[in-house]
Amino acid sequence: MNTPSNNRLPEINMDIASLYREEVLTDRKVGILRILHPIKADGSADDSRATVYSGEAQLMSTVGALPVAFDIPAKSLEEALASYKESAREAVERTVEELQELRRQAASSLVIPQSGNLGGAPGMGGLGGMGGGKIQMP
Numbered sequence: 001m002n003t004p005s006n007n008r009l010p011e012i013n014m015d016i017a018s019l020y021r022e023e024v025l026t027d028r029k030v031g032i033l034r035i036l037h038p039i040k041a042d043g044s045a046d047d048s049r050a051t052v053y054s055g056e057a058q059l060m061s062t063v064g065a066l067p068v069a070f071d072i073p074a075k076s077l078e079e080a081l082a083s084y085k086e087s088a089r090e091a092v093e094r095t096v097e098e099l100q101e102l103r104r105q106a107a108s109s110l111v112i113p114q115s116g117n118l119g120g121a122p123g124m125g126g127l128g129g130m131g132g133g134k135i136q137m138p
Contacts, residue, residue, distance in 0.1 A: 016041040020052065031057035031088065033072070033080060053080035057088045059095060068095050 020036035021043075034056070038049035053072040058065040070091035074080035 019046075031055055031084070033084060035077065035080070050075070053077075055080075055084055055088055055091075057092065059092055061099075066095070068092055 019039050019041065021039050023035040023037065025033045025035065032055065034054045036052040036054070038046040038051065040046045053074045055070050055072050057068050057070075059068050060066075068088070068091050070087050072080045072083050072087045074083055
């Protein structure tokens with residue numbers, strides 16, 4: 001059995017200068033609000049960095065729930081709660097736009113096989129030498 005060489009594995013280290021203690025709030029209806037409190041390596045509060053607020057919501061799609069995560073610009077929990085709705089709306093709009101762009105890209109990326117003779121003259125490639133072939137989605 002072949003095992004990957006330890007030399008090829010990425011080095012995985014936590015950045016001790018960027019540690020946060022996470023607190024999770026939810027109303028059990030709409031979504032989640034995460035509060036990331038900056039801390040030092042010894043676990044004490046790091047007052048030199050700002051608290052980070054982020055939200056999570058779910059976008060229902062034809063294939064199920066799609067999680068949407070977003071940052072909330074705020075300086076306090078009250079501001080984060082007040083900004084949750086607008087931040088979530090913007091994140092959902094961005095996600096929908098990205099999904100539509102991915103759909104457009106997938107629909108327009110036709111792959112024409114380089115070789116293969118599907119009924120044309122030998123060596124002419126494709127249907128009647130016109131270069132046709134199967135259309136594939138990447």
